[in-house]
Amino acid sequence: MASVLLCALVAGCGGERNGDTDRPDRGTVVAVTPVFEMTGAETADYLAEWRYPVAGANGIRAQRVVYNTVAADGSPITASGLVVFPDTGTVRLRTVSYAHGTTVRREEAPSADGEAERARTVQFAAAGYAAVAPDYLGLGEGPGFHPYAHAPTEGSASADLLVAARSLLADQRRELDPGVLVTGFSQGAQAALALARELRSGAVEGFGLAATAAVSGAYAVQEVQAPAALDGRVESRSAVLYLGYWMTAMNRIYHLYDDPAQAFRQPYAQRIEALFDGHHDLLAVSSGLPRTPEELLTPQYLELARNPTGAALRAMSDSDTVCDWTPEVSVRLFAARGDRSVPFENSQRCMKAELGASAELVDLGDIDHGDTVRVALPQILDWFRKTQPPA
Numbered sequence: 330m331a332s333v334l335l336c337a338l339v340a341g342c343g344g345e346r347n348g349d350t351d352r353p354d355r356g357t358v359v360a361v362t363p364v365f366e367m368t369g370a371e372t373a374d375y376l377a378e379w380r381y382p383v384a385g386a387n388g389i390r391a392q393r394v395v396y397n398t399v400a401a402d403g404s405p406i407t408a409s410g411l412v413v414f415p416d417t418g419t420v421r422l423r424t425v426s427y428a429h430g431t432t433v434r435r436e437e438a439p440s441a442d443g444e445a446e447r448a449r450t451v452q453f454a455a456a457g458y459a460a461v462a463p464d465y466l467g468l469g470e471g472p473g474f475h476p477y478a479h480a481p482t483e484g485s486a487s488a489d490l491l492v493a494a495r496s497l498l499a500d501q502r503r504e505l506d507p508g509v510l511v512t513g514f515s516q517g518a519q520a521a522l523a524l525a526r527e528l529r530s531g532a533v534e535g536f537g538l539a540a541t542a543a544v545s546g547a548y549a550v551q552e553v554q555a556p557a558a559l560d561g562r563v564e565s566r567s568a569v570l571y572l573g574y575w576m577t578a579m580n581r582i583y584h585l586y587d588d589p590a591q592a593f594r595q596p597y598a599q600r601i602e603a604l605f606d607g608h609h610d611l612l613a614v615s616s617g618l619p620r621t622p623e624e625l626l627t628p629q630y631l632e633l634a635r636n637p638t639g640a641a642l643r644a645m646s647d648s649d650t651v652c653d654w655t656p657e658v659s660v661r662l663f664a665a666r667g668d669r670s671v672p673f674e675n676s677q678r679c680m681k682a683e684l685g686a687s688a689e690l691v692d693l694g695d696i697d698h699g700d701t702v703r704v705a706l707p708q709i710l711d712w713f714r715k716t717q718p719p720a
Contacts, residue, residue, distance in 0.1 A: 355485075356492025359407055360395040364440065366416070372455045379448035380703055383710070386455040388416035391447070393440040395470050396493035398486050401479060401582045409470035410463040410490040411440040411447065412497060413454035419720045423506040423539070424494065425453040425713065426487055427462045428513030428520035430702070433574065433614050435475070435607040438464035449514070449706055456710055457719030459505055461494045463487045465520070467607060475607055477578035478516055478547075478571075480648035484523030488533045495535065508539030510713050514702040515671065518546025522651040522684075529656055539717050541656060542709040544663040545671045545701045548652050549678040551645045555634050557672045558622060564669040565621045567698075570614065572622055572634070573597075577605045579644040592630040594619075652682035660688040661712065663705035667695035 366389065367375060373386040391413040400406040415422070429439050429446040439446040439462035446462060453460040463486050467475030476482050495505050509528055513521030521543045528538035547554040558568035576592055579585055590598040597618060604614045619625050626634065633641050664676035673692075680690050691708070693701050 354397045354405070355399065356489040356496070357397045358394060358493050358496050359397060361497060362393040364391040364393050364411065366390040372451065376448060376452055376455060379445065381448055381452040381706060383452050383455040387457060389451055389454045390414050390416055391451070391454075392497065393470065394490065394493050394497060396489055398466070398489040399482075400466065400473075401476050401482050406466065406473070407471060408464060408466050408486045408489070409438070409440045409468075410461060410486075410493070411450055412490075412494045413450055413460040413462075414498065414501075414503070415454050415457050415459070415719075417457065419457065420502070421504050421506055421720060422457070422459040422498070423508060423510065423717060423719050424491065425458045425460050425510045425512065426491065426521070426524060427453065427460060428483070428487060428511075428517030428524070429462060429464075430515035430517050431477070431571070431574075432468065433570075433605065433607070434610045435464075435468045435471075437610075438469035440464050440469045449702070452706065452710060453713075456714060458510070458713070459494065459498065461490050463490045463520070474581060474605075475578065476582055477574045477605075478519065478648065479578065479582060480519055480523040480651060483516075483520035484527050487520060487524040488527050488536075491533060491536055505536075507536050508717065509536050510540050510542075510717055511538065512542045512544070512706075512709055513546075514544040514706075515546065515698065518543035519548065519648070519651055522546065522548070525656065525660075526651070526654050529654065529658075538656065538658050540659045540713065542661045542663065542705075542712065544705040544709075545665065545668060545698055546651075546662075546675060546679075547671045548649075548675045550649055551637060551642075553672055553674045553678055555637070555645075557674070559631065559634060562669075562672050566615065567670045568622050569618050569620065569625050573601055573614075573618055573625060574605050576630070577602050579641075583640040583644040585640050585644065586630075590627075592627060593625060594627055597625055652679035652684040655683045656687045658687065659716065660684060661691055661709070662688055663691045663693055663701060663708070665693040665696045665698070665701045668698045668701060670698035
């Protein structure tokens, strides 16, 4: 699974919605496609297969929604996401927004063929919530390239999917409670906090923040994640994958380099942007890259990763304030000391920021990155059900 080897490098979101806040078409539905539906028994079997059992599972209906949102520069663009409703007679539903982990191939997004991320979304609908899972920009049916780990667009794409889901539900004569429960894993942990910050600020009309739970996020790229990628705390293959992904993605927004050969050593410079085009799977990307960051990056860009300045510093800073806000609702951060993709220190740093005053840090112990989501999500669902029931 991509999210086991890859993790989000940056996170954050400003208090304002990304792009033009006056555009009335943000969140409008462009297209809806049925994806699958299941009876209660089928849902229970499906979730048991993925090791996310839900007692008393409801039948569910899942749809892919293409909707209007904004790109990193504020220009109009479309994105897609998965919307899953419980097949019950309940008219008013509380929503869970689940933000998925890193994927390098667009077809592995939740609304496409990302089965593991679908299952994680379905478990919330099976419990009675309306569940939404943004694909983010450039994944699923979204055009262009994915701005990997760019928290402002993760937040805006997630917020606009909520608006689209509300419209979709209204067509079925149902409605969404304004209090949103926000969660996510790995890259999605930063995306979750980016959305939560928008909801807390009142930037998403008709919605507010009810609670937040994030799993294994890289909340402090400059202070923790980037240094850890270079000093061995992050497993070297994982470090190479997300450094390559992040730098090529951020170059399209912040212009980190004029030519790939400035940042990447040969022969990788001539092929790295093609590897991260959204059409190569994890095996293809991994086999096309070296074993260590020192083999991937030129000396100048190794130093830039350690001590960012200019465009690189702006890229980090724009997404590195994800914990620097006061939620005024319950927040739980789940992380593991055994994680070799996203060091535990990321969550410790987050607890020292403004968010920490309202947060509880749950130590998942000596387990790896991929196991954290399997351990944490059932706990998160149980917490949501007890404190914020679905209807």
